[in-house]
Amino acid sequence: MTHLALRRPALAKRLLHVVAMLLLCAGSARADIGATVRELIENQRRILVLRETASLQERPEARRAGQYLFFRNQQLGRKLVQEITQSLPDAPARYQELTLAMDDASYEDEDRLVLRNPLDAVSRRMLPDERRDAQLRMERLADLRKRLGESFEASFDRTPLRPGSVNSARWKIYLGRIMTGTTARQIMEALDRELVVTTEPTIESTEAAARARVLEWNGEELPDKAVLLTFDDGPHPVHTPAILDVLKAQGVHAVFFQVGRNLGEVWRGTAVPRLNQTIVARIVLEGHAIGNHSFSHPQLTRLDEASIGREIADTQMLIDAMVPRGNARTAEFRPPYGARNDKVMAQIDAHHLRSVVWNIDSEDWADPLPASIAHRVVQEAESAGRGIILMHDIHARTVEALPALIRELRKRGFQFARWDGRRLVVDKTPENVAPP
Ligand SMILES: [Zn+2]
Structure with a gap:
């Protein structure tokens, strides 16, 4: 008896929890696109901060952390494309959600470069007359990349090439902005629980x-x-x-x-x-x-x-x-x-x-x-x-x-x-x- 009395509230609590979770899932289905876009952009920023701010000693670990985030972004990109194109009748409305999320004023144009692959994949699955907006956006991103990349192309004429990756003034400004208030160390510490890596041979090496x-x-x-x-x-x-x-x-x-x-x-x-x-x-x-x-x-x-x-x-x-x-x-x-x-x-x-x-x-x-x-x-x-x-x-x-x-x-x-x-x-x- 006492057992049942004790278990009932627990059961009710669990049921409530399940119902709440179901409601949450149903409610978040439409909000997912914006959240996925945000995570894609945040990961891309983290990757760039890792690359730009890691010290020489931190570099190997920063590279692995960056590659980990990169792989995560591949999965997120696929998820995004799926969310938009899984039901063809809903695709135009979901694509609208994507454009709304992309146009969020807190993002820079440079941030949006990370969306080029998903945009490309989405546009391939859309009907030709629905595809125009996606193509326009891709053209704009391609244009931006070309402008950002021009100084790199020009620098091929120098022998030897100057080390370092940042040559474009505009790109430098963008990096400066996203690097404010965060470091490679902080990002690696936040990822630490997901990312445990040892490359050095140990004493008990077989x-x-x-x-x-x-x-x-x-x-x-x-x-x-x-x-x-x-x-x-x-x-x-x-x-x-x-x-x-x-x-x-x-x-x-x-x-x-x-x-x-x-x-x-x-x-x-x-x-x-x-x-x-x-x-x-x-x-x-x-x-x-x-x-x-x-x-x-x-x-x-x-x-x-x-x-x-x-x-x-x-x-x-x-x-x-x-x-x-x-x-x-x-x-x-x-x-x-x-x-x-x-x-x-x-x-x-x-x-x-x-x-x-x-x-x-x-x-x-x-x-x-x-x-x-x-x-x-x-x-x-x-x-x-x-x-x-x-x-x-x-x-x-x-x-x-x-x-x-x-x-x-x-x-x-x-x-x-x-x-x-x-x-x-x-x-x-x-x-x-x-x-x-
Ligand atoms: Zn790989």
């Missing part, structure tokens, strides 16, 4: 972890004046084909580190390729290679061994099923966010893979300006002399940065390496040697 560290590539293995392009987080239905077009036109080969859930799923121990199959086929056909970038892009360092193993194995099964033989097959694994510890290294080794990281970060995840991305890669390649370049085939800005980046690197005597099925090679083809 043999497998030690071996994986010795085998790991970071770009310094390449011959002098050679670079390898790598693209992570795809395949993407729109941007990966666009990247392939550029690479084909320029005669450059690359390695694509793909996320398993963009390929399909593993069901009862069997790989079920379901997504982006024609893109994978094209990557293979055009002489590029495919590497493993985990199944769901988690912080592997936070998982237990079994979960790390599953993340690696599931994607490898999908790759093995989609790329059964030939030169496109690699035994390469890129840890998400470059986050790895002994546990992760030992699992990579246990799956007979090689960890491949990078020494040249394009920061295409942090930088909305294609010209600035190209500038950074060329500058870092010049100072490192060789290297593995980290890029992402999930962004329009990466596609736009690529032609100038390839052209400039060649002009400065760099050659592009590729995976030939067994090792990295540098071809002596006419297009791979510097133009006169």
